[in-house]
Amino acid sequence: MKNLKEKILFYKDKVDKYLSELFTSLQKSDLTESMKYSVLNGGKRLRPVLMLITCELLKVDTDRALPFACAIEIIHSSSLVHDDLPALDNDDLRRGKPSCHKKFGEAQAILCGDALLNLAYEIFANNIKCEQDVQCFKVLSEFSGQNGMLGGQFRDITCEKMQKYSLDDLVFIQNNKTAKLIAAPLCMASCLSGGQFYNQLLNFGLNLGVAFQIADDVLDAVGDERLGKTIGKDLDSGKLTDIKLYGLEKSRQRVKDFTQSAINYISQERQLDLLCEFAKELVDRVK
Numbered sequence: 046m047k048n049l050k051e052k053i054l055f056y057k058d059k060v061d062k063y064l065s066e067l068f069t070s071l072q073k074s075d076l077t078e079s080m081k082y083s084v085l086n087g088g089k090r091l092r093p094v095l096m097l098i099t100c101e102l103l104k105v106d107t108d109r110a111l112p113f114a115c116a117i118e119i120i121h122s123s124s125l126v127h128d129d130l131p132a133l134d135n136d137d138l139r140r141g142k143p144s145c146h147k148k149f150g151e152a153q154a155i156l157c158g159d160a161l162l163n164l165a166y167e168i169f170a171n172n173i174k175c176e177q178d179v180q181c182f183k184v185l186s187e188f189s190g191q192n193g194m195l196g197g198q199f200r201d202i203t204c205e206k207m208q209k210y211s212l213d214d215l216v217f218i219q220n221n222k223t224a225k226l227i228a229a230p231l232c233m234a235s236c237l238s239g240g241q242f243y244n245q246l247l248n249f250g251l252n253l254g255v256a257f258q259i260a261d262d263v264l265d266a267v268g269d270e271r272l273g274k275t276i277g278k279d280l281d282s283g284k285l286t287d288i289k290l291y292g293l294e295k296s297r298q299r300v301k302d303f304t305q306s307a308i309n310y311i312s313q314e315r316q317l318d319l320l321c322e323f324a325k326e327l328v329d330r331v332k
């Protein structure tokens with residue numbers, strides 16, 4: 046019987062192996078080199094690990110879920126490649142290394158992000174076997190699209206451009222840009238189980254995702270190198286962040302509050318206890 050830390054390492058290892066084999070199997074080219082560089086570069090693998098742990102708790106075969114879990118990580122990585130581009134966040138560093146456009150040039154980074162997105166959908170096309178898999182695919186495409194991560198990112202750049210900083214905008218950005226892709230793996234695991242605890246897992250994921258984004262804002266503001274990107278950039282750039290509206294101390298407290306709200310959605314279900322533990326581990330990022 047493994048404890049949480051052992052389970053995280055166990056599933057992270059499975060994800061890393063799957064991704065490494067996948068990129069080795071692609072036909073070698075300059076484009077696939079940049080795709081490989083952008084995925085196999087030391088990410089925490091939070092989203093796929095969250096999906097696989099949830100699958101285990103819901104008694105879903107984790108080998109069946111593994112390709113879908115890796116597809117989330119590939120979409121996440123594609124969003125980071127595009128996010129770092131000069132037209133968006135303009136960041137030279139990602140996961141502690143030169144960002145994709147710094148290493149390969151801007152035009153290639155645009156195509157690399159696109160190709161990664163396509164690859165994620167190809168994984169689904171090659172592995173969908175039943176209606177539950179189709180539901181799982183729908184969640185990922187919806188939560189990462191215009192009603193999810195992309196929509197959130199669009200509001201983010203619009204607010205920055207217009208210097209518009211309202212609470213409504215902040216809530217929209219936190220929920221869509223970041224929280225939808227943290228809720229996705231939980232909801233995808235639920236779909237594979239035939240829909241068990243779907244609403245509880247959705248609300249747990251959204252609240253945890255908001256806590257995670259605020260923690261990210263705090264780490265950016267206090268200059269923590271664990272972020273692996275340029276420190277203090279969000280605060281300097283006129284971006285709408287939690288710190289801008291609430292200040293550092295209140296934002297630290299809000300990380301705890303959102304984590305507790307997340308836990309409240311699932312704390313009645315003994316079967317999901319390990320996810321409460323997972324949520325507490327994640328808040329430790331900003332202690």
Ligand code: GRG
Nearest residue numbers: 088089091123124127128158195198222223261
């Ligand atoms: C190409 C699909 C696609 C989308 C482009 C640019 C964009 C739209 C979305 C950006 C979304 C974004 C950067 C959200 C921030 C979320 C966040 C806190 C990321 C950091 O996640 P971690 O800490 O990173 O899990 P690692 O490196 O560990 O994977």
